[in-house]
Amino acid sequence: MLRRLLISDFVLVDRLELDFRTGFGALTGETGAGKSILLDALSLLLGERADAGVVRTGCDKADLAAEFELATDSPVGPWLTSQDLEAGDDGLLVRRVVDSGGRSRAYINGMPATATQLRELGEFLADIHGQHAHQALLRPDAQRTLLDDHAGLGVLAKEVGRLWRELVAARKAREEAQQQQAGLAREQEMLSFQVQELEGLNFGAGEWEPLNQEHARLTHAASLLEGVGTALEAVSEGDQPLAAQTERLVVRLFELAEFDPALKDIAELLSEASIRMDEAGHALKRYQDRVDLDPERLAQLDQRIADVMQVTRKYRVQPEDLPGLLAESLARLDSLTAMGDPALLAERERVAEAAFRKSADQLSSKRAAAAKKLSVGVTEAMQELAMAGGRFEIALQAEEEGSAHGLEKIEFQVAANPSQPLRPLAKVASGGELSRIGLSIQVIASASQAVPTLIFDEVDVGIGGSVAEIVGRRLRELGSIRQVLCVTHLPQVAAQANWQWKVAKENRDGQTYSRLVDLDQDGRIEEIARMLGGVNITETTRSHAAELLGV
Known part of the structure; x- marks a missing residue:
């Protein structure tokens, strides 16, 4: 659960430190006081996109x-390990810094993190239902996602989508092969000749440089032999070889060093030169x-x-690049061979379809069970929310061919009263009815999820009176778990809360700030009373407020 929130220089807030409690808490205040600032801050901490506008002027x-408190079985710990992030001893600390240029930095337990990691982590920590959540329920994709999330089918749904894409690719390959048989045959024939020619050349990786070196050596073999012979004669095999002359000089200088030791160092240098000269002679x-003159080998190299x-x-x-070209040609030829084999492509398509159908059938079965349970729960809630006799049902409309979302379309259907037939939610629900149905769906679906913190942002718009009191009681019940x-x-909703905060504006030094007050009973x-009676608060409204609070 969310334990503490610290905000500094964010929109209209200079500094705010909040300690959250368990149960159901209400955040109230006049319009424009800044109630949404708190939720905006939480959204940023859970990975929403940042911009410079959130920095206080x-x-x-x-x-x-x-700061979040984690249950012992929380999935956050394994997730932190998988991301190479450190886990805290008894909780989790998430931080986000946004500069005036719009750049942001994120930290998880003091370690740098990305916005993507914050979003992934946020899915384990809190679920925020925004003001337009009811309208979103009119979209088929939102209805499908809500049902899958409620039933914990997200992983299976993604797997079905992956298998569908593989099936589509296999089907496309077969159809293209059938349509392009002539073109494929021509390309296959061309590649076969190319592969045959490259394999016949038998040119290996790393062959080109040694080949050219050997060719250069044989091409200039005569010059090489002539030059080496000249050098060999000068160094060791001529009438007055340099090696012999150097050796005699060494002997003479060592003799003279007996009379002047200064010559000893010079004699040693010449001695080293003599040794090197001798080694050079042997190497030559x-x-x-x-080195031989080999015209036959040279001719072979020329041809190669x-x-x-x-x-x-x-x-x-x-x-x-020739070896790589051969490998590419072989791979493409293998692919064309497969594409040119209708039976093989048809078998691949059959295997892909069988895998898709198997997972999609599992998804359909689990969706049906979850849809039935959720339909009953929402229908029961509608009776309490001034929609007696109304019905809610999640219809699974079969799609024989299937899609990336499975073997059915998901449609939320509703009958606002007993005399009406079930029709799509988008076509029959008025604004007030949509608010009540949407809130019922969100509360019931949230109760079954493992996310420890639930945040509702004015999702009770469009209801009032006794219905509002019932909504408050439902939120209080949800707050027990x-x-x-x-x-x-x-x-009526705020009075059902276990605790309540009030947001208000105040002016200091010519600037406007949002201030949050933790309200006691008074x-x-x-x-x-203000929420009941507006500007002029009377003892009657105070008495009514106390009655709502049960004090």
Whole structure:
């Protein structure tokens, strides 16, 4: 559950620290006082998109933080582990900082996080029902999502969608193959010849550079032998070889060093040179023995290079790219072979359809059970909300061919009174009826979800009187198993809350701020009296407010 919220320089709030409680809490205040600011702050902390407009005028940044208490079996712990984020000892701290330029930074337990991670985490922490939630229920996709979420079928629904896409791809491959048989045959023939030619060339990766090096060596073999022979004669095999001359100089300088030690260092340098000269002579000899004039091998290399260059020009690639071209051609040829085999493609389509049907049937079965249960619950709630005899039903309309959403369409149907037949919710519900039905659906669906904190933002618009009192009681009942916060204008709803906060505006130093007051019993009587009677609060309205509160 949400334990604490800290807000700094956010919209009209300079600084606010709130300690939340269990049960059902009401947030009230006059229109424009800033009740939505609290929900906007929570939405940002749960991953909503940030912009510069949330930073209080004249400030560099807005800083938001929320502390959550986690149950021992909360899925948050495993999720944190999967994201390489640290888990707290007894809770969770989420922070969001938005600067005046609109850039934001997010933190989970003090570690940097992304907005995407905040959104994923938020799904485990809180569920916010906005002012337009009832209108959203008119959309078929929203109806389907609500039913799947209520029944915990989100993972299975995603799997069905994935299998549907695989089926569509397999079906498209078969149909394209049937339509393009002639073109595929021509491409297959061309690729077969290309693969045959490349395999016949047998050009391996890394062959090109050694091939050119050997060719260059054989091409210049005569020059190499002539140059090596000249060097060998000068170093060790001539009449006056440098190695022998150097050795004699070394001996002479060591003799002279007996008379002047300064010559010893020079003699040692020449001695090292003599050793190197001797090694060079041996190396030149070995090289001379290895290099041969081999016209036959040179001719082979000339032909090999010519063959490679002919193929590269033909396919407009570099020599080094030939092995990759062969691999690509083989892969494409395998694909074309499969595409050119109607039986194989049909079998792949059959397997894909069987997998889709199996998962979709499971989804349909679980949807049907959840739809029946939710329909009964909403119908019962409608009787309490001044819609006696009304009925609500979730219809699963079969789609034989299926879709990414399964084997049926989901449609919410309603009959506002006993004399009316069931018709689509979007076509029969008036504004007031839609509010009552929508609130019933949200309260019942939320009660079955594992999210510990539920927030309702003026979802009771369009109802009043005894119906409002019943709605308040339903929210109080929901508060016995979840933490519930409701922004409301209805005194009958606020009076049912276990605790109540009031938001008001105040002017300080020429600036407007939102201020939040934690109301005690007397404060609640005054606030609910204001909600009942408006500007002029009388003892009668106070008495009525106290009666609503049961004090």
